[in-house]
Amino acid sequence: xxxxxxxxxxxxxxxxxxxxxxxxxxxxxxxxxxxxxxxxxxxxxxxxxxxxxxxxxxxxxxxxxxxxxxxxxxxxxxxxxxxxxxxxxxxxxxxxxxxxxxxxxxxxxxxxxxxxxxxxxxxxxxxxxxxxxxxxxxxxxxxxxxxxxxxxxxxxxxxxxxxxxxxxxxxxxxxxxxxxxxxxxxxxxxxxxxxxxxxxxxxxxxxxxxxxxxxxxxxxxxxxxxxxxxxxxxxxxxxxxxxxxxxxxxxxxxxxxxxxxxxxxxxxxxxxxxxxxxxxxxxxxxxxxxxxxxxxxxxxxxxxxxxxxxxxxxxxxxxxxxxxxxxxxxxxxxxxxxxxxxxxxxxxxxxxxxxxxxxxxxxxxxxxxxxxxxxxxxxxxxxxxxxxxxxxxxxxxxxxxxxxxxxxxxxxxxxxxxxxxxxxxxxxxxxxxxxxxxxxxxxxxxxxxxxxxxxxxxxxx
Amino acid sequence: xxxxxxxxxxxxxxxxxxxxxxxxxxxxxxxxxxxxxxxxxxxxxxxxxxxxxxxxxxxxxxxxxxxxxxxxxxxxxxxxxxxxxxxxxxxxxxxxxxxxxxxxxxxxxxxxxxxxxxxxxxxxxxxxxxxxxxxxxxxxxxxxxxxxxxxxxxxxxxxxxxxxxxxxxxxxxxxxxxxxxxxxxxxxxxxxxxxxxxxxxxxxxxxxxxxxxxxxxxxxxxxxxxxxxxxxxxxxxxxxxxxxxxxxxxxxxxxxxxxxxxxxxxxxxxxxxxxxxxxxxxxxxxxxxxxxxxxxxxxxxxxxxxxxxxxxxxxxxxxxxxxxxxxxxxxxxxxxxxxxxxxxxxxxxxxxxxxxxxxxxxxxxxxxxxxxxxxxxxxxxxxxxxxxxxxxxxxxxxxxxxxxxxxxxxxxxxxxxxxxxxxxxxxxxxxxxxxxxxxxxxxxxxxxxxxxxxxxxxxxx
Numbered sequence: 001x002x003x004x005x006x007x008x009x010x011x012x013x014x015x016x017x018x019x020x021x022x023x024x025x026x027x028x029x030x031x032x033x034x035x036x037x038x039x040x041x042x043x044x045x046x047x048x049x050x051x052x053x054x055x056x057x058x059x060x061x062x063x064x065x066x067x068x069x070x071x072x073x074x075x076x077x078x079x080x081x082x083x084x085x086x087x088x089x090x091x092x093x094x095x096x097x098x099x100x101x102x103x104x105x106x107x108x109x110x111x112x113x114x115x116x117x118x119x120x121x122x123x124x125x126x127x128x129x130x131x132x133x134x135x136x137x138x139x140x141x142x143x144x145x146x147x148x149x150x151x152x153x154x155x156x157x158x159x160x161x162x163x164x165x166x167x168x169x170x171x172x173x174x175x176x177x178x179x180x181x182x183x184x185x186x187x188x189x190x191x192x193x194x195x196x197x198x199x200x201x202x203x204x205x206x207x208x209x210x211x212x213x214x215x216x217x218x219x220x221x222x223x224x225x226x227x228x229x230x231x232x233x234x235x236x237x238x239x240x241x242x243x244x245x246x247x248x249x250x251x252x253x254x255x256x257x258x259x260x261x262x263x264x265x266x267x268x269x270x271x272x273x274x275x276x277x278x279x280x281x282x283x284x285x286x287x288x289x290x291x292x293x294x295x296x297x298x299x300x301x302x303x304x305x306x307x308x309x310x311x312x313x314x315x316x317x318x319x320x321x322x323x324x325x326x327x328x329x330x331x332x333x334x335x336x337x338x339x340x341x342x343x344x345x346x347x348x349x350x351x352x353x354x355x356x357x358x359x360x361x362x363x364x365x366x367x368x369x370x371x372x373x374x375x376x377x378x379x380x381x382x383x384x385x386x387x388x389x390x391x392x393x394x395x396x397x398x399x400x401x402x403x404x405x406x407x408x409x410x411x412x413x414x415x416x417x418x419x420x421x422x423x424x425x426x427x428x429x430x431x432x433x434x435x436x437x438x439x440x441x442x443x444x445x446x447x448x449x450x451x452x453x454x455x456x457x458x459x460x461x
Numbered sequence: 462x463x464x465x466x467x468x469x470x471x472x473x474x475x476x477x478x479x480x481x482x483x484x485x486x487x488x489x490x491x492x493x494x495x496x497x498x499x500x501x502x503x504x505x506x507x508x509x510x511x512x513x514x515x516x517x518x519x520x521x522x523x524x525x526x527x528x529x530x531x532x533x534x535x536x537x538x539x540x541x542x543x544x545x546x547x548x549x550x551x552x553x554x555x556x557x558x559x560x561x562x563x564x565x566x567x568x569x570x571x572x573x574x575x576x577x578x579x580x581x582x583x584x585x586x587x588x589x590x591x592x593x594x595x596x597x598x599x600x601x602x603x604x605x606x607x608x609x610x611x612x613x614x615x616x617x618x619x620x621x622x623x624x625x626x627x628x629x630x631x632x633x634x635x636x637x638x639x640x641x642x643x644x645x646x647x648x649x650x651x652x653x654x655x656x657x658x659x660x661x662x663x664x665x666x667x668x669x670x671x672x673x674x675x676x677x678x679x680x681x682x683x684x685x686x687x688x689x690x691x692x693x694x695x696x697x698x699x700x701x702x703x704x705x706x707x708x709x710x711x712x713x714x715x716x717x718x719x720x721x722x723x724x725x726x727x728x729x730x731x732x733x734x735x736x737x738x739x740x741x742x743x744x745x746x747x748x749x750x751x752x753x754x755x756x757x758x759x760x761x762x763x764x765x766x767x768x769x770x771x772x773x774x775x776x777x778x779x780x781x782x783x784x785x786x787x788x789x790x791x792x793x794x795x796x797x798x799x800x801x802x803x804x805x806x807x808x809x810x811x812x813x814x815x816x817x818x819x820x821x822x823x824x825x826x827x828x829x830x831x832x833x834x835x836x837x838x839x840x841x842x843x844x845x846x847x848x849x850x851x852x853x854x855x856x857x858x859x860x861x862x863x864x865x866x867x868x869x870x871x872x873x874x875x876x877x878x879x880x881x882x883x884x885x886x887x888x889x890x891x892x893x894x895x896x897x898x899x900x901x902x903x904x905x906x907x908x909x910x911x912x913x914x915x916x917x918x919x920x921x922x
Contacts (some may be wrong), residue, residue: 322828
């Protein structure tokens with residue numbers, strides 16, 4: 001490749017689809033093809049597997065056309081004329097993937113925390129979401145949300161919108177503009193949703209079809225995901241429609257499963273033919289390897305086995321489960337059994353949008369579980385929880401193991417210079433662990449999403 | 462009082478003992494006595510009792526010579542010529558009291574989280590504290606710590622230093638300079654402390670006496686507190702010495718109680734004459750109404766009763782208890798039984814220095830307890846947890862109920878303008894709850910400690 005190197009240009013502004021992404025890039029040409037090469041240098045930390053933390057001090061993370069070529073301790077010869085974005089002693093790690101969150105609930109973050117799930121839905125959530133009928137208001141909230149997520153180092157997301165088609169389009173637009181990648185779903189809910197936030201079955205079907213049509217091919221990085229809110233709010237007819245749609249168009253699906261004891265009993269009443277909650281999705285074709293199910297707090301062995309057998313993804317939402325007193329999910333057990341567990345902020349049941357805080361919340365929740373089970377369930381190590389919030393989540397979006405070759409470049413650069421002074425020189429592993437616990441968005445000085453630089457607080461050397 | 466009003470002056474810098482406190486104050490004179498009057502205007506929120514949240518919209522918080530005169534909806538006539546510090550729509554609430562923390566462990570905040578208590582002490586903590594032999598390093602860490610605490614709205618503290626006398630003096634100096642109030646203790650530990658951090662019994666006694674002499678009368682706002690680290694690290698002779706000292710000089714005491722199952726078993730071995738852990742303090746006169754005991758996670762009914770009967774204060778440290786997998790303290794039960802429960806960050810077992818985060822950690826830990834006990838222990842409401850972090854803690858330092866008349870002025874001003882946009886106008890109560898969950902130090906725009914303004918990010922109108 002090196003011998004075809006023709007030119008290198010330092011560009012500061014790279015204009016893509018009307019959005020300016022700050023960038024420091026070199027161009028290379030191989031035969032007739034121009035390539036964009038990015039080289040980040042720093043203290044590289046990633047978790048290719050749940051119990052493996054790979055650290056390369058003063059390493060080079062090389063990507064070509066947004067795809068990772070590799071992590072190198074010495075820069076390969078063919079890249080030696082390309083400008084290096086040298087972040088010095090900063091930590092470079094994969095950005096976070098948030099696999100479950102309710103975008104409109106950003107407006108009520110940190111409120112209603114004295115209420116359990118079903119009361120909280122009636123008192124706060126449905127009213128908050130109803131306001132998203134107004135798409136100008138939606139734009140105001142979603143623009144802030146998208147910026148806040150990028151600033152906090154989340155570049156992959158699987159988000160619930162509200163039931164409103166137009167505001168769902170606004171959410172997709174704002175995520176795309178900010179540089180996010182992932183899925184957004186117009187919520188379907190045609191029963192048991194209170195007066196302020198419901199649609200008829202026919203409206204739900206019609207609006208879903210129109211939304212899919214409008215969003216088709218419109219966004220490069222944000223795609224639609226079918227989103228039956230949860231079994232109690234979707235009639236059988238609606239579920240059947242969504243199942244057909246998922247199959248016909250090969251669409252992914254997101255919903256909730258076994259979050260709360262009262263909810264599970266309710267599903268049982270609504271679907272007496274189903275012996276377990278998951279079957280109410282399965283029977284409509286909504287429970288497969290393109291499905292991500294949030295929570296799974298109270299899944300017993302049989303339900304966990306069904307999740308595994310069907311290749312369903314679990315979005316563990318530790319802060320939400322504690323805040324709403326839903327329970328403590330058996331995360332360690334699910335991982336051990338081979339389920340594909342990922343992490344969700346679940347705002348606003350969760351009050352933490354920043355995924356590094358969700359990672360530490362997962363550790364804390366697993367420690368609560370460890371205490372609760374008299375230590376029969378072991379707690380998550382720092383590496384395991386970090387893996388869940390990065391690599392494990394990225395895989396739902398088609399990503400690979402950490403910074404493995406072929407992965408799209410999703411990364412953050414963390415400057416920990418403002419953290420408390422230590423008497424001895426800390427190892428990169430210690431600094432990494434501390435960063436997960438302490439970092440604030442201001443410490444995340446650069447963010448890369450699918451190869452594009454979408455945040456820049458600090459220029460590299 | 463009004464008729465004696467002679468003069469009013471707006472001062473921006475008020476120089477006290479070499480430290481500049483930003484201030485906006487009026488001076489009034491009554492007969493021959495000059496008084497300093499401060500009036501803060503805003504959305505006033507405080508919790509005089511554990512189940513009572515008092516809110517006064519657009520209220521006036523008036524203090525004279527640093528002591529609160531009252532909270533008024535209309536400014537009393539005698540103050541009408543005094544300049545008002547109008548914080549507009551900002552929230553004004555009591556500042557936080559942190560009743561248990563290890564100042565030197567600030568240097569290891571957020572590290573070592575995969576280890577349980579006793580291993581964590583050996584691997585991280587003792588080594589970290591050993592570095593405080595160097596008082597220049599201590600100054601560097603303690604200056605940052607003090608600033609960070611004030612910036613996060615903590616104005617009252619009960620802190621463990623290390624065993625080093627000189628660095629303990631440095632901590633007292635830095636707390637005093639930053640505008641903190643409260644207690645600092647030179648740690649006593651003459652056994653079971655590893656090679657790097659131990660003192661002989663005679664050294665411990667001599668250094669403690671010298672420290673008390675050196676600090677006597679030297680600080681206005683920071684006072685000494687006797688600090689046997691915990692029973693396993695203090696010989697009987699040392700405990701007996703500290704008990705005598707506490708009695709002779711009427712000194713307060715801080716230590717640890719029933720944090721961890723292994724620790725409790727160890728105390729039982731070391732003191733076979735004591736049927737319970739607390740008795741190992743009681744027999745030396747270290748368990749009375751000037752004692753604050755951290756954790757109390759595993760206290761059964763008899764031990765809780767002893768705490769109550771002896772008037773001992775409990776410093777509940779929710780984040781530490783989870784991080785070190787110590788257990789979930791029965792906080793709600795202790796409060797119901799009439800124990801005097803307060804909140805501690807317990808850095809660096811706790812990874813959260815900001816006390817608003819410790820308040821929400823207490824809610825979360827109580828919810829984990831609620832789950833663990835199959836809902837027989839109810840969780841803490843937002844008001845209850847806020848009370849623990851403000852009024853309940855303040856009482857250990859001689860404070861009263863919230864912003865009650867006669868209390869020293871300890872307050873923070875929170876600007877929540879950068880929080881997510883809501884569709885409807887939020888009530889002050891909702892904003893208060895959200896602030897507890899979301900606020901970052903940058904949102905705390907002013908801090909008052911014992912009447913002095915010690916932080917100012919925003920000028921009042």
